[in-house]
Amino acid sequence: MKIEYYLVLEALASGTPPGRISKMLDMEPHDVEAIINTLQERGYVERRGARYVLTEAGRKALEEWRERVRRELGDAAELRRAGREAEAWQILERWLPALPILVGLGVVSLALWKLLTERR
Numbered sequence: 433m434k435i436e437y438y439l440v441l442e443a444l445a446s447g448t449p450p451g452r453i454s455k456m457l458d459m460e461p462h463d464v465e466a467i468i469n470t471l472q473e474r475g476y477v478e479r480r481g482a483r484y485v486l487t488e489a490g491r492k493a494l495e496e497w498r499e500r501v502r503r504e505l506g507d508a509a510e511l512r513r514a515g516r517e518a519e520a521w522q523i524l525e526r527w528l529p530a531l532p533i534l535v536g537l538g539v540v541s542l543a544l545w546k547l548l549t550e551r552r
Contacts, residue, residue, distance in 0.1 A: 438497045440467045442537045
């Protein structure tokens with residue numbers, strides 16, 4: 433899945449409504465709705481009244497994604513500590529656009545973000 437799908441899953445998991453998700457992710461509301469519809473079709477999200485909630489499959493997919501993000505960013509941090517900047521940035525570039533959101537949602541710690549993004 434695309435990173436935007438996981439970011440929407442993260443936001444929905446925290447109870448954020450679609451209107452706020454579109455502002456938070458700087459996306460058009462209809463794009464967020466399209467992603468939510470796709471997530472529903474894949475069985476990751478269901479609507480309960482006015483809210484969207486993650487299904488068991490959605491929670492599992494989200495946890496697997498969180499572990500992947502943490503593992504890859506942890507690898508990047510270790511590479512930076514070892515002075516292997518180019519390799520670290522190859523990993524980091526994939527996640528850099530989403531890092532502020534991931535920190536805000538609590539997926540990535542602020543300390544890790546600072547370590548990864550500080551200039552040396």
